Amino acid sequence: MTTAAAPVAIDPNSFDEHALQALAVLLMHKQDTQWMTAAEISKELRDQHGIGLHWKKIESAFEGNPSAVARRKESKQWHFRILRAGEELLGTAQSSILFIDPTQAVKATLSLHDFFSKLKGTVRVCDAYLDNTTLEHLHALDKGVTVQLLTKNVKDSGPLRRIVAAWKSEGRNLEIRVDGSAPLHDRYIIDDSIMTILGTSLNGFGKKQCFIIQTGPDVRALVLPVFDGLWKSATVWP
Numbered sequence: 001m002t003t004a005a006a007p008v009a010i011d012p013n014s015f016d017e018h019a020l021q022a023l024a025v026l027l028m029h030k031q032d033t034q035w036m037t038a039a040e041i042s043k044e045l046r047d048q049h050g051i052g053l054h055w056k057k058i059e060s061a062f063e064g065n066p067s068a069v070a071r072r073k074e075s076k077q078w079h080f081r082i083l084r085a086g087e088e089l090l091g092t093a094q095s096s097i098l099f100i101d102p103t104q105a106v107k108a109t110l111s112l113h114d115f116f117s118k119l120k121g122t123v124r125v126c127d128a129y130l131d132n133t134t135l136e137h138l139h140a141l142d143k144g145v146t147v148q149l150l151t152k153n154v155k156d157s158g159p160l161r162r163i164v165a166a167w168k169s170e171g172r173n174l175e176i177r178v179d180g181s182a183p184l185h186d187r188y189i190i191d192d193s194i195m196t197i198l199g200t201s202l203n204g205f206g207k208k209q210c211f212i213i214q215t216g217p218d219v220r221a222l223v224l225p226v227f228d229g230l231w232k233s234a235t236v237w238p
Contacts, residue, residue, distance in 0.1 A: 011115075023069070023082055035080065036079065038062075041055070065086070100210045112205065115196075128187065130203070134201070150179070177231060188223065
């Protein structure tokens with residue numbers, strides 16, 4: 001995994017340092033808000049991530065990392081924007097490999113759902129096994145994304161079909177395709193910017209030890225056309 005630029009989907013709870021927690025918020029808003037005050041960052045850390053960090057400590061943390069953020073003063077308040085050096089700090093600090101411990105399955109599931117909620121554009125999911133639990137996890141995806149779910153084995157059931165119908169009634173864009181002869185083994189998810197390898201199928205997430213690995217852009221570029229090729233030849237389900 002490259003550490004030159006950190007992914008947008010970063011949980012501030014992944015870090016202990018105040019500067020990194022605040023930088024994670026700035027990175028999540030890089031494309032929309034761009035500039036944020038320390039008070040706005042503090043509020044988001046508290047309301048969205050359960051982190052109590054006073055705005056004065058955030059300003060102090062940024063003073064200790066002057067190359068990580070740009071700053072400008074408006075209406076007597078400092079506003080901050082993350083710079084490449086700040087993204088590199090996050091990328092270096094955040095491990096590209098996450099270990100899932102079944103004894104902490106609830107925490108792991110919450111982290112997984114938080115990751116899903118930040119994926120953008122077309123979300124390609126390759127998972128050899130599909131049942132209602134798979135879609136229960138994927139429901140954490142933003143309602144506006146397009147989901148292409150490629151699988152090999154479908155555990156057809158009433159609950160699964162009801163969930164598929166519920167997705168459509170919510171206006172979600174979900175398409176499932178099955179290729180029983182495809183050499184599907186590795187489970188992975190690709191959105192418009194990143195690729196993540198899952199060490200287990202989503203229907204078994206949290207039940208056994210596994211790893212979640214974020215790949216570099218080179219691996220994403222290699223796998224993306226393979227997925228698209230399998231997708232074109234697979235059969236629509238149901």
